[in-house]
Amino acid sequence: MAKRCVKVYPRFERFWHWSQVLLISALLFTGFGLNGLHGILPFGPTVMLHTITALALLALWIFATFWLFTTGTWRQFIPRIDGMLQVARFYAYGVFKGEEHPYDKVLWRKHNPLQAATYFALKWFVFPAVWVTGLLYLTYNAWADMVAGSTAIIAVVANLHLLAGYVIAAFIIVHVYLLTVGHGFRSHVKPMITGYDEIDLTPEQEAYLETNEPQRLM
Amino acid sequence: MPLSRRTWGAALTALAFMSSPVMAEEQAAQITAPTANKSPTKPSHATADHTKFESLKKAFNSGPEVTEACIACHTEADDQVMHSIHFKWDYTHPETGQKLGKSNVINSFCGSVAGNEPRCTSCHAGYGWEDMASPPPQQSTAVDCLVCHDRSGQYTKTATGAGHPALDPVKPGTKTITGAMAWPVDLSKAAQSVGLPGRDNCGNCHFYGGGGDNVKHGDLSSALYAPDKSVDVHMSPDGQDFTCSTCHVSDQHAWAGSRYAVHASDPEGTGLPGQRRDVATCQSCHGTEPHAATNIKGMKLNDHTDKLACQTCHIPEFARGGVATKTKWDWSTAGKRDADGKSYHESNFIQSDGKHLHTYMSIKGDFDWEENAKPIYAWFDGQVEYTTGDMTIDPTKRVEVNRIKGDPDDGKSRIWPFKRMDGRQAYDTKLNKLVYTHVWGPTTDTALWTNLDWAKAIEAGMKAAGQEYSGEFGFVDTYMYWPTTHMVAPAEGAVECAECHAKDGRMEGLTGVFMPGTDSMNLTGILGRLIVLATLLGVLGHAAIRILWGSKSKGDHHG
DSSP: OEEEEEEOSOHHHHHHHHHHHHHHHHHHHHHHHHHTSOOSSOHHHHHHHHHHHHHHHHHHHHHHHHHHHHHSGGGGGOOOSTTHHHHHHHHHTGGGGTOOOSOOOBTTBOSOHHHHHHHHHIIIIIHHHHHHHHHHHHTHHHHGGGSTTHHHHHHHHHHHHHHHHHHHHHHHHHHHHHTTSTTOHHHHHHHHHHSEEEEEEOHHHHHHHHHHOGGGBO | OHHHHHHHHHHHHHSOTTOOSOOTTSOOOOOOOOSSOSSOOOOOOOSOOGGGOGGGSSOOSSHHHHHHHHHHHSTTHHHHHHTSHHHHOOEEOTTTOOEESTTTOOOSSSOOSTTOHHHHGGGSSBSOOOOTTSOOOOSGGGBOSHHHHOOSSOOOBBTTSTTOBOOSSOOTTOBBTTSSBOOOOOHHHHHHTOOSOOHHHHHHHHTTTTTSTTSSSSSOSGGGSSOOTTTOTTTOTTTTOOOHHHHSOEETTEESOOSSBOOSOOTTTTOSTTOOOSOOOSHHHHOSSOSOTTSHHHHHHHGGGGTBOHHHHHOOOBSOSSOOEEEEEEGGGTTOOOTTSOOOEEOOEEOTTSOEEOSEETTTEEEEEESSBOOEEEEEOSBEEEOOTTSOOOTTSOEESEEEOOOTTSSSOEEEEEEEEEEEEEEETTTTEEOOOOOOOTTOSSOHHHHOOHHHHHHHHHHHHTOOOOSOEEEEEEEEEEEOOSOOOOGGGSOOHHHHSSTTOTTTTOOSSOOTTSOTTSHHHHHHHHHHHHHHHHHHHHHHHHHHHHHHTTTSSOO
């Protein structure tokens, strides 16, 4: 095994990530404004901004899903029990004692097991909840006539949408905080900007990359 | 020109309408007729020039004489008008079966027409209706063609003449239906000027309902003779320059638009070109998807049309354009006299133009006024039910003189804006019914405005209306609702989203509709805040332990 500086985040993935940062921040800001938490922007323009941003994010997700499946990157997000306890123990205890993070990135596992499980839950439950309720919310007039009690249904839909928004806000707080754990904030953010990170490569992987994808090695 | 029009309007309204039954001190100086219309005449598209008609080139001695000349050619017009609500003042509601119309209902303003005929019937579209107990006069010449069709601007009815115009010699002190000092009308000039009604023809009666400028409706005032575009985008000479009948389309002297049975929603929209002559709805011109659906904003605004009437957003306030409306009328305080035992008045409301409006009158009681007033909002299916004189009321509660009916789930109700009139008016304390009151009558010893005696005024009013009366009366608090549908602002003046989509917004308390942005502290809001708060505390706690523990055990592990 050798630690090498390898490009782990290709251009699209970085674009995906930072676009999400921008769009989700805008959605949370406008969404909470519409909910009445603040009145920084006028309501009408906020509705437009929220709607357009949401549609842009949906488009991005469609591209990202396509990319995940065509490149096989989706495997990165499959949760694994193996090693999860150690990571959990590290965050709950080891980190205070200054221990090293128990997980070492490998080429096909950019995320530690706890991270992967979180992303799995986010991608399969929270994000779908937010866009399903969001689309129902947006298209209320298209279905209101077809179901009984649409006024009550839209209230439930809106509340689920709001709850999902709060959960995403909570995720972002933890997500940003955890960047400060381990190797530190800068070294965690840098790969998502440059694309390159220190990875343990097997001799085979190293040989493969040197032969076939030399541009991925620094 | 707009300045002089305004001055003219102010002069009109400066005269207290119906306020001084005895006007002996008025100077006998001849009042001259206005030389121009209050609302400008539009180019005529008519194929006839009435100045060239031999039958109109003569001196007329009365209104009915003019009508006789009109119907010599317009053979069906008298019959058509006589069957219209403008003439009958009688309306049987198609759904509730209630007998409504001015000849029947009681309101919270001057009460009732019955008992006060020649005063109230001064705005009848006919001549000589002096007793509500009988139907209006039935001879063909009893129809008043000129009140709607005069375009000379100098035809007017006197305030107390049962519909007849002011003719030479005008008795000194006579007033017109708009409260101005009356001038002698030139009937020949009026007859030769006829055309389609202008805003002034309708407005001279409808702007002064309830006893003065904008008193009753709130959205119909002298400001609409020639309004600024910001006051009424359709009726402004700088906007569409609509007359009333541009929207209130007519067919054979029957007009679209009723306050008793309103089209609260209109799913039909524009119909085929030229097709719809039976509705005065916004949708009949603007369609059912009035906002441009080519962008998200327009689509989202169109999404509101299943819950809201157009008026709800597009009439941000009523009583705009500088004329206030009466919002409270407490009849119970009427009758007070000053130190000399005479009736008196106070004028403590100052309108935006500086004019002082009555806030107390011995003959009428206490008033409140509002200018640029925010409506109240309610679900409305278009049907209005009245508390008529034969209905029993519960005097322990506030009585609704009329009730706005509506149901969020019936598919046709919409949230509408209303002026809510706050009233306190007389009722029979034994029979628990609203009473008819005889208020006007300069020569009777029973009229309230002449004698300041409620007992006599009610007894005479009930007698005139042919109603049973116990002889005992009291006063009850009332509400009366007036749908707000005029004074449509330009698009940029529409109600801002946040006026409703906010805590304590305009529609606070209205049920049957989900309103985003009104309740961020509901259960989900609290739960969400707790989740975020717990996360923040967890992260901060984690960070704090890291820092504390880290400083304590520094250098222990990285060897």
